[in-house]
Amino acid sequence: MYGEVDIEIDVEFGDTDALGRLQVGPPADHLCHIQALRMRASTPDDTLGSLETIEGGSVKLLEHQVDAAHRALFEMDGRALLADEVGLGKTIEVGMILKEMHYRDVQGSVLILTPAQLAKQWQTELRTKFKLSFVCNYDDAFEGFGAHDRIIASIDTAKSERHRAMVLRRAWDVLVLDEAHYIKNEATDRFDLIEEMDYRYGFFLTATPIQNELTDLYNIISLLRPGLFGTRESFQRRYVDSEQQGLANEPDLHRLLDRVMIRNRRVDTDIDFTDRIVDTRTFAPSAREMQLYEAVSEYVSASYERDRGQKLVLMMLQKEVVSSPAALRQTVSKRLADNPGSASRSQLTRIMQMCDEIEQPTKQRRLLEIIDEAQASVAKGRVIVFTQFRPTQAQIVDRLVTGDHLVHTFHGGHTSAEKEEIVGRFESTGGVLVATDAMSEGRNLQSCNVLVNYDLPWNPMRVEQRIGRVHRIGQDRDVYIFNLALRGTVEEYVLERLYDKIDLFQQTVGGLSEILSRLQSGDGGFEDAVFERLVNADTAIDLQNDFEAMAIDLEEHQELAERVGAFNSEVFADFDLGV
């Protein structure tokens, strides 16, 4: 028949030679041998009995996922940090774990805490892939944390005044915490909530257990396994080599981490990822755009010189000016409204006027060209456009709608149900999805293989998160990544001098973290490093030189880079498959 495939059976017989060589010791050893053999072969409590019920269904299990679920349950006593790199299927691993617990009838109450925008996705995945029904706090049927045994909720709902007491009153059998890096900071309500919760089994998920420094890991793991690392001070003293900016007592740290953390890296799996094809397009800004850019840069530098406390908002202005005049205008306008007596009033007013004078931003025009090009040449023609700013998003959407494109909008202001609907519509009807970075964590869009970075986050991890939405398991086509940048602006520097130097767009999270942990441990992160260089340069030449120096720093400080690479490898050594 057309669809039939003939399956062969390979039979392999082991030989007896090896047994002869092992024949040593007194006769009494033989009985020990038999008993040891028989006892070791007995695995009554650590086989994943539920696998049979999952396989052949709507989910294809991968070896590293089965292995991770097995280790989390049986080697880590049901308390584990699942720290696979982005795209390797941590949700699937948790699904298998919960399914197995359900199969063994050992789970009573289960609470899954996620970022708000991912709650519905978790609910759908567990229902469709594992036939596990959960109520979500966004469901009409949700009657509070005391009323159901299987709940998926946003962590912020759980910590809210209204629900916190009930969440803490219950003794949960299982707690799953998605994007666990959000609790790396011990001075937050989220951290407090998890610290005070009573739960028996805990599974925390994050692709980036170390965001900034080794103590991030301390905070997350100490919530899972209180006492494993001792006190914060003793952890610092024991494992952080402050003089060498590296790791101390590695074997000891390995031993401890191995008891609680599972980390699969893409490179260690059999997963055959498709290629990434990166097309960076740098355009000359119009004269007006360049004038606006210079005016904003001047304002930002001067203001920062006067008051370093305004760093965040100034950094935002610097990012917005290359995103869109609309984004910039909104922030400037708010700044003017908030500070009516500001000394910079005339300067800001002028910036607003300059924004208004730009009719069609260069990037927008170029974006249309790319979309047309992509939709004409790529099967299914779905395109996702990422921007950091809502006004930019709105402007892009207006322009695309005018051009008769089918457009979907996704941002943090939508409810979870709306987000589900938007993604579903995009998948079924195609077209262009214009999204802010609210899209970039957890939500999967393998049906799309063209991604446009309309503006670029200065945090490379954010870029990787964006790409991770489309370039993951299940993506069967090559992924096209278009980067838009305005020549002579910070974007060009970041893209061409920095991201290219670290080969960002072909990087995986594991590779990136080696570079970032180093930078971030020094001066507060990549974003800060970019901003400081921007505002501290006196002339354009200085600026170029500064970025060049930063780039050279990345390359030339090989020794330091290697040390950081070794640091991450050491921290996560032996966390690959099968260990």
Add this chain to the structure above:
Amino acid sequence: MPRGSERSTVRSLQTSIWGSEIMRAEMEPSQKLIERFVLRYLRSIGGEVDETNSAWGVRLPADELGRFDRRELELALGPTEGDDQIVDGVIRPGSAFVDEMLEDAVGTAPLGRLDIEFDDTPKTLLDERTTNGVTAEARSFTPYYDRRAVVVLYHISVETVSRYETRELRAAAVDAESLMNLPKVARRFLTVTSSVNGPCVHKKADLKQSEVHSIWSSIEERLVNDMRPVVQRYREQAAEAARVEFSEYREVHEARISQFERELEQLDRRLNQLGLNESESGGEAHADRLRTRNDLKSRRQDIEKELQRLQSVRQEGFADQRQKVADRHRVSVRVNPDSFTEIRYEAGDMELHLHQGSESRYLTVGYGQGVGPIQELRCDQCDINFTEHNPIGGLDDGIFCSDCYDDD
């Protein structure tokens, strides 16, 4: 992780469709069993164990220092909570100390001999091989000589890409010379070696490497046959998974063909619309059109080429992909020997008294203590062996199978 279900020490015996018993040999490590094992193991390497206190004191010979850090050990008897650090090891199922010891023991002495006591001779024999009210009473056993049985423990695993591996430890026993299957010996071996204080004496084995090799070669096919129902289930599932994968591939392939066909149509339409107007010759618009036309033609060629390739693959029945899928889903069966144990048993003659109503007969058969009849018994008329499918059915002027007896 709490256990979902307990397994019995020796798993229930099933009968395969080929008639031989499948004997699973996995044994759950109970606390008592682990303690006896550790004790035996430490003593086998020359250690002295003081069992009088709640924690055992162990003194090891100097030559075992490589294996342990020190000569004197204090071992706690589990389960314990949180005090693992103050002793040198904890004796409980799953503890690191015990796991290491099991690992060590598995790595030594896979060939050996155990002398085990068999059950008393049963009062009746051949129960499963008689019918029509025939009974066979065991009257007297006269042992003449020792024979050797060999029990083999082996791992058998079945695996395919779409299903988690099944791996079992099994036991089989054969007579060392005749290679006759001795399931009762295997069963007794499993019972004795899983008992905390089994009546079991270990002695130096006479097994030679060549003999082990020859026994293994002669039974390995049979062992795989015993696994056939499992293998068959795997094969069916693999075939289904392969079928789904292959048809998904085919659907994608068909979709690509349709897509390219649509694109060709679109290109043809655009080319037609671009029909050149001679009067425009030489103008800039004309040059633009020429360029566009050339681009479209070149793209059309590319698509046509790819379309032809896809159609040709379809024409050939996707042979390459079919083979690729078949290779990926092949079922792999591995059988590996783990241990060979020599067991002596006495063989001789057993006198049987057969009854059927008023008829009775005396019969002497070859018999192995703990093994059962080791001689084939045949029908006086058709000369076919008596088995459970061909039982003794009559004793009138001979011993007859039920078929021959009924015919008379």
